[in-house]
Amino acid sequence: MFSGLLTKVANVLRGIGHKLVDQLWRFGGAVRFSGYVLLYSGESFRRLHLTIREIYFTGVMSLIIILVSAFFVGMVLALQGYNTLQKYGSSEAIGVLVALSLVRELGPVVTALLFAGRAGTAITAEIGLMKATEQLSAMEMMAVSPIARVVAPRFWAGVISMPLLAALFSMVGVLGGYLVAVPLIGVDNGAFWSQMQANVDFREDIVNGVIKSVVFGVACTMIALFEGFDAPPTAEGVSRATTRTVVNSSLAVLALDFIMTSFMINP
Amino acid sequence: MERTTIDLWVGIFAAAGMAAILGLAMKVGNLTSSSVGETYTVTAAFENIGGLKARAPVKSAGVVVGRVDGIRFDSKTFEAVVTLKLDKRYPFPTDTEANIYTAGLLGEQYVGLEIAGLEDSNLKEGDKIKRTQDAVVLEKMISQFLYSKAAETPTDASK
Incomplete structure (x- = not known):
């Protein structure tokens, strides 16, 4: 009786230990993988057309969804913000509200979430399928490093695209907010821009937003690449890896956002 | 797709992104008159x-x-x-x-x-x-x- 209980407890503990060791193993793999990607990065700049091709697929093809969402996010911010601000008689502050929320938070974060959904999944599925159809092994047979040829250009493409997309998001969002606030609601045009310009700081707000988007770009792309590279070479494995990319990227973005904000907002 | 078309689109994308950062700095952050x-x-x-x-x-x-x-x-x-x-x-x-x-x-x-x-x-x-x-x-x-x-x-x- 007692020894039976003991073995049950031991089994549960063994299960936990097994999971933990597995996760640590995977994490170690991810770190080694990141190291290799950085090691082979030189290749992706020496053969720039590979990187440019990937910027086209991750950056340019994501433009539509980013710009349309930015426009709507900006418009909704202005509507909601006006509704609350006018209760306190300070509807001119709408410009500050829209610009600061976009530049500091929504621009980088929403772009990163959309980027993970639009470009990250594509990267994971592509690399996972390349692995499943043994294209990566074929490359290795021909003494072409798949990390240098396939992974590194995608990594740098993501890192370059993210800040550009986030900046476009913020800019188009401010335009959307302007369209709702000034022509539609009738906030004074001069007050809208001057309040915004007086309260948005270049170093504190805009540069910090760009730093955030670069970090998110690194995180999202690296997660997508690793999940694809690590996927079991089956149809099910690739589909699971794609799901994991979206879930892990979103969680990583939100957690990193909190950590970075807590460092940036302190005086 | 042809390589020149891709190059063109990536060029447009990069220019637009840079312009957006510059626009944010000038129009939203008012960099021009505040610190210089x-x-x-x-x-x-x-x-x-x-x-x-x-x-x-x-x-x-x-x-x-x-x-x-x-x-x-x-x-x-x-x-x-x-x-x-x-x-x-x-x-x-x-x-x-x-x-x-x-x-x-x-x-x-x-x-x-x-x-x-x-x-x-x-x-x-x-x-x-x-x-x-x-x-x-x-x-x-x-x-x-x-x-x-x-x-x-x-x-x-x-x-």
Whole structure:
């Protein structure tokens, strides 16, 4: 009786230990993988057309969804913000509200979430399928490093695209907010821009937003690449890896956002 | 797709992204007029600065002429020493008075410079503004008002 209980407890503990060791193993793999990607990065700049091709697929093809969402996010911010601000008689502050929320938070974060959904999944599925159809092994047979040829250009493409997309998001969002606030609601045009310009700081707000988007770009792309590279070479494995990319990227973005904000907002 | 088309689109994308960052800096952050330009630094000591913060505007006659560069506490005189960065284009006489005002009823606080105009020499780099007026603390004002009210009530009743 007692020894039976003991073995049950031991089994549960063994299960936990097994999971933990597995996760640590995977994490170690991810770190080694990141190291290799950085090691082979030189290749992706020496053969720039590979990187440019990937910027086209991750950056340019994501433009539509980013710009349309930015426009709507900006418009909704202005509507909601006006509704609350006018209760306190300070509807001119709408410009500050829209610009600061976009530049500091929504621009980088929403772009990163959309980027993970639009470009990250594509990267994971592509690399996972390349692995499943043994294209990566074929490359290795021909003494072409798949990390240098396939992974590194995608990594740098993501890192370059993210800040550009986030900046476009913020800019188009401010335009959307302007369209709702000034022509539609009738906030004074001069007050809208001057309040915004007086309260948005270049170093504190805009540069910090760009730093955030670069970090998110690194995180999202690296997660997508690793999940694809690590996927079991089956149809099910690739589909699971794609799901994991979206879930892990979103969680990583939100957690990193909190950590970075807590460092940036302190005086 | 052909390589030249891809190159073109990526070029457009990169240019648009750069333009967006530049646009944010210029139009939203107003980088052009806030920090560039030569400045000179003067200090002013206040007994109470209220809610004044670094980077608050310094205004004279309602025009922004500089920014608050830093605030520190002097433990010898027990005063707050405020460093002001003023635009080189605007010289002020040495008998300028620095006041702390509030924009609107509950708005942010700023430093207002008022000129007496009796002196001819101007403030130089590192000078100290001698005449200052502290921030108005709402609680102090209300309690003063109440005391003065309480003091005048009996005379009214005796009439």
